[in-house]
Every structure is written in structure tokens, then in C-alpha cells.
Amino acid sequence: MEREEFINIGLMVFCKHQKYLRIQVEIPDEKIRLLATEFDLSQLKINVDAFLKICSGNKDGGPIAAFDMAERFRWLTAVKSSSLQTSRPHSGLSVDLDGTFERLYAELVL
Template sequence: MHEQHLYDYAVLRVVPKVEREEFINIGLMMFCKRQKYLRIQHHIPIEKIQLFDIEFDIEQLKINLDSFSKICSGKKEGGPIATFEIAERFRWLTAVKSSSIQTSRPHSGFSINLEATFDKLYLELVL
């Protein structure tokens, strides 16, 4: 029998106009403490974002998402936060923010295959 792993995930959202609180799901982050697993993936639907705000800075969004990825993967280019333990990085990235990139509250689940579960959630919630 395969072992079930407890995981947490959060949906990455872009909020083109923060004051309106409207968002578009653009990515997913998943964390499993026992497996020391932290993965992030995103997709930028430029046309959809521009429907909310034609002047939204897509290039800055790409830079910011790249920072999220570097922190998530623990790369030193991600700055001091990237040196935190995996759980601390996940918690920092999912902390409540009032910026144009926000995350959902973390949700939990069990999986015997974290990669397959990530891919399934990404398809359902992002694409």
C-alpha cells in the first residue's frame, strides 16, 4: 500500500486593481513537510489580465513571479527568505499581502503522488 502524504497548497492570484479586489488565478504552490517538497508553477494570461487593466505592468509581474520561484526553490538569488527552511518559505509566500500578487489561504489534502496531485490541481484551478 502506498503511503499518503499530507500536503498544503495555495493558488497564486494576480490582482490587477487591488482596490477592486478582483483576481485571476495564475499559479499554484504546493508544500509537503515530510517529503521536503515545495513546488511552484505559474501561467500569465496576458489578455485576461489586460481585460481588467490595460495598463497593468506585465513585465513587473514576470519579475515578481520569478522572485517567488527563486524563493520557493531556495536559490540564493531569492534573497534571505530563500535561505529559510521549506515550511518557513511556504508560510512567508502565502502570508496575507495587499499587493498585485496574492495567494489563497492554504488548503490541505492527502496524496500518494505529490507530482500527479500538483498537476491535477494546476489544471483544475489555474488553466
């Protein structure tokens, strides 16, 4: 967005050791409309759908979805992505990846 205002619409967690890559997205249409009345929500939804397919390795996600998990994560979190702007990945430790995912999603997205 031109004013450098951002909204967290999702979370992605990756753990190479556990072979874990999970993404969840919730698009807050009304909140986005308040910040940018002419924002193309349909294009955002198309881009998010592509991210979901690539993350899951869905064959409908195109050639990038066929990459191994680590490569898909690197591609999805690339700084110069033209489809969605993601924040820089943050490292951390967890013994319960699903629990950590749920906690972070509640704190950062909802």
C-alpha cells in the first residue's frame, strides 16, 4: 500500500526438521476497505489462493508447488514477491508446532 500500512492476513510456519509447512489466511475485507476503498480484493484472493496451493504442494499451484518444502517456503517468503508482501521470517523453537501456530495466529492475525 502506498502509505506503508499493512494488515496481517495470515501466518506461515515452517520447520525443516519436522517436515512442517503450514499456512492459514483470513482476509478482513471490511478492514481493508477502510484503509483502501479501491483496493482489488478479488486479486488479493487470487494471490492468496495461489499461495495456499503452493504451500500445500497442490499440483494446481503450478511448477513452484512441485518444489521441495524448503524451496516452497523460501519462494513464498521472498522479499521481492510481486503477489503478496510477506514480513521477514522469524526463527524460533517449538516442541508443539501446531500449538505454536495457533497461538501466533491468534496473536498476530485475528
